[in-house]
Amino acid sequence: MKNEFIFLGAPASGKGTQTKKLAEDLSIPHIDTGGMLRTAVADGTEFGKIAKSYMDQGKLVPAEIVVGIVRERLHKSDCNNGFILDGFPRSIEQAEALEKILGEINNNDAKTLVVNIDTSEDVLIERIINRRSCKDCGAIYNIKFLPAKVAGICDKCGGELVQRKDDTEGVAKSRLETYKMQTQPLIKFYSDKNILVNIDGNREVDQIYEDIKQNI
Numbered sequence: 001m002k003n004e005f006i007f008l009g010a011p012a013s014g015k016g017t018q019t020k021k022l023a024e025d026l027s028i029p030h031i032d033t034g035g036m037l038r039t040a041v042a043d044g045t046e047f048g049k050i051a052k053s054y055m056d057q058g059k060l061v062p063a064e065i066v067v068g069i070v071r072e073r074l075h076k077s078d079c080n081n082g083f084i085l086d087g088f089p090r091s092i093e094q095a096e097a098l099e100k101i102l103g104e105i106n107n108n109d110a111k112t113l114v115v116n117i118d119t120s121e122d123v124l125i126e127r128i129i130n131r132r133s134c135k136d137c138g139a140i141y142n143i144k145f146l147p148a149k150v151a152g153i154c155d156k157c158g159g160e161l162v163q164r165k166d167d168t169e170g171v172a173k174s175r176l177e178t179y180k181m182q183t184q185p186l187i188k189f190y191s192d193k194n195i196l197v198n199i200d201g202n203r204e205v206d207q208i209y210e211d212i213k214q215n216i
């Protein structure tokens with residue numbers, strides 16, 4: 001059985017942490033499309049060069065470029081036993097393109113499941129505004145949920161802990177609003193196909209992970 005996972009989750013939902021852990025446990029690749037785009041640009045691949053020309057002008061990278069990068073990635077042999085997509089698709093157009101790609105690479109033993117980490121806006125905002133990161137090593141803390149041993153000082157390197165400029169309530173709210181607008185159509189798209197499972201994201205990382213494992 002080939003297990004293909006698509007993860008949906010707002011900023012601060014813990015999607016990155018959960019997908020990396022699951023990929024490791026299942027020994028399948030974790031495909032982070034944001035990271036892939038940056039790698040393609042850094043490596044100067046054909047798609048990377050085109051993407052860079054848009055980014056240099058401050059424009060959004062067109063959907064077909066992102067789709068091209070995902071297609072190349074999913075055709076690689078390490079995806080033969082499945083994979084986890086993190087950050088793609090972000091629109092119905094991309095979801096339809098993904099179906100085509102899966103049609104190219106799959107035979108009958110593939111099972112696609114969409115996992116939606118569903119977290120309330122209040123919880124997400126609490127997590128975002130209490131987040132602090134180390135100026136020197138980048139380690140992430142949270143005043144409420146993951147405090148440093150000594151307030152304001154990094155456990156790992158002794159560096160100063162600071163709040164990112166965009167981790168304020170106002171910015172967080174507008175990012176979450178954008179996320180909601182992008183994602184609601186996708187939730188409907190996948191619910192209608194009966195391949196979506198909702199996971200309550202208003203909990204501790206380990207509880208969420210256990211729940212994911214039981215639902216897949």
Ligand SMILES: [Zn+2]
Pocket residue numbers: 134135136137138139154155156157158159
């Ligand atoms: Zn540090």
